[in-house]
Ligand code: SF4
Ligand code: SF4
């Protein structure tokens with residue numbers, strides 16, 4: 001098999017693919033149904049995937065529907081993202097003990113089995129690429145992130161059933177994918193049966209595929225794949241106008257919208273924690289009664305008052321300044337920092353905001369009244 | 385923390401635990417630290433802790449943990465004495481930090497509960513309100529929760545022993561909820577949850593058990609209770625139910641009290657009337 005070639009496999013083929021990855025020592029994970037949502041979890045075969053499950057999403061609302069049918073990828077992204085596999089909510093950085101006069105320190109990087117993800121969405125691949133630029137290819141490489149990320153085997157799943165919250169078409173990240181995977185699946189479920197087109201992205205992807213029963217993809221199946229993607233693209237009607245967006249936000253720091261959003265925003269931080277690209281963390285040292293010192297890194301959010309705490313107090317004490325930080329970082333200053341958008345259009349922050357605040361709507365509101373000024377511009381530290 | 389300079393190493397710092405109007409649950413959280421209790425007893429001198437020992441040493445005390453709210457004239461006096469004999473004073477729990485569930489009486493007319501609850505209210509010598517310790521004396525550190533979280537309690541103690549700032553977040557419960565991978569009850573269901581406006585610290589236990597957050601850690605740093613209340617109303621909750629959601633263990637915390645009142649208040653406007661068991665069951 002060559003990179004770029006494709007085979008068609010059936011449900012048993014997908015089972016065999018997962019089994020082959022497991023037999024190679026990979027910890028196999030994929031989307032599973034848990035507590036009313038689809039989230040990353042262990043998968044040992046196709047029946048662990050969300051068989052016949054669909055999702056219905058809107059701002060502040062998420063529901064699953066269990067239907068008939070064999071399809072396993074008829075849903076969009078849920079609250080969990082693959083970020084947590086590589087950048088866990090809490091990570092021990094080092095420990096240190098004092099015995100007599102001797103300080104002993106340890107900074108272990110966990111030695112865990114390599115991860116194989118089966119069913120990562122195109123926007124999630126884009127999100128991992130964004131995180132890679134921050135944690136892998138930036139000024140400093142994060143050893144914990146690198147340890148699990150570098151060898152991870154990625155089986156993508158293109159989207160046939162986007163949610164109303166998805167806007168990858170605006171961000172150029174989906175519903176199809178052309179890169180950042182070892183293998184990419186497109187699920188087909190029509191008169192010709194339930195099957196998957198598998199495209200090869202890397203040599204090791206090709207090598208694994210040798211052990212999976214399938215046949216070369218016919219032009220008819222390729223056309224069926226194109227049709228699935230075309231209808232998914234058509235189904236996505238949420239838009240974020242990206243033309244000049246970074247500059248638009250940068251010149252509207254005193255726009256009245258920020259205060260309007262702050263009336264609704266709970267500053268709960270859910271949007272940042274579900275976001276597959278938010279990388280902020282807090283590093284804290286604790287001691288125990290026996291004198292052991294522990295340095296931990298935990299997820300943090302720019303919605304925390306403590307996030308901007310410097311000598312004398314927080315820089316962003318108002319909620320409007322914190323929401324502004326979040327939105328301008330995602331859509332504007334991320335470009336200055338990492339030469340890309342910090343948003344991939346997955347829609348998680350829209351669905352999982354308890355009060356349904358929608359960044360596409362908020363950005364559009366600012367565009368609609370570009371240059372408007374709030375009546376009393378924030379002064380002092382909170383102004384920027 | 386302003387008073388971290390603890391005694392010279394040859395003397396173990398003394399720890400005292402005090403009770404005011406409360407259920408003892410927070411003190412019990414300290415006893416509940418089974419794995420750490422013996423080590424703790426080695427590094428500190430437990431000078432006063434009625435749940436553990438009758439022995440009580442004279443002050444001054446390096447660290448005083450204070451549980452409970454101020455509800456009687458005597459207690460209003462006693463807390464002044466404890467403050468003056470304590471180097472570091474840490475309040476523990478919803479009663480001590482916000483007035484507790486007994487703070488509900490702050491919503492009713494003066495004496496309404498006493499005359500409804502007690503057969504002989506004339507024997508009751510209570511203040512009209514239940515108030516947090518910080519309303520009476522300067523407090524060095526507040527630990528929230530009903531009850532407090534064991535690890536936070538140990539964290540405050542170990543931090544004061546090491547002379548460092550305790551790691552106690554002021555952000556929302558949602559962050560702990562998402563960090564532990566719980567699926568949001570508000571978004572994926574219709575369960576009312578106070579998590580977005582409640583201070584973290586419990587580890588988001590209730591949502592992980594499919595129960596909405598009850599707000600037992602009190603308001604988070606910048607709690608937008610009005611927005612959450614508006615959302616719960618949209619989901620179909622009656623104002624009095626929203627009000628009651630905010631008026632529980634932390635009914636006296638300003639942000640929660642304000643919202644409970646904005647929704648019309650937790651108690652019906654008719655006078656409080658609680659029937660006595662004897663009245664209900666008749667003479668034996
Ligand atoms: S900002 Fe929102 S839509 Fe964009 S990547 Fe993050 S969670 Fe997804
Ligand atoms: S949006 Fe906020 S939480 Fe996310 S990466 Fe930026 S500063 Fe950090």
Ligand code: SF4
Nearest residue numbers: 123159162166168174
């Ligand atoms: S945003 Fe696009 S790529 Fe992501 S789940 Fe939705 S349709 Fe798929």
Ligand code: SF4
Nearest residue numbers: 265266268269271353
């Ligand atoms: S935008 Fe929504 S999810 Fe984000 S902090 Fe505000 S209320 Fe929470």
Ligand code: SF4
Nearest residue numbers: 558561568569577579
């Ligand atoms: S269940 Fe409650 S605490 Fe958890 S994220 Fe949702 S609103 Fe927040």
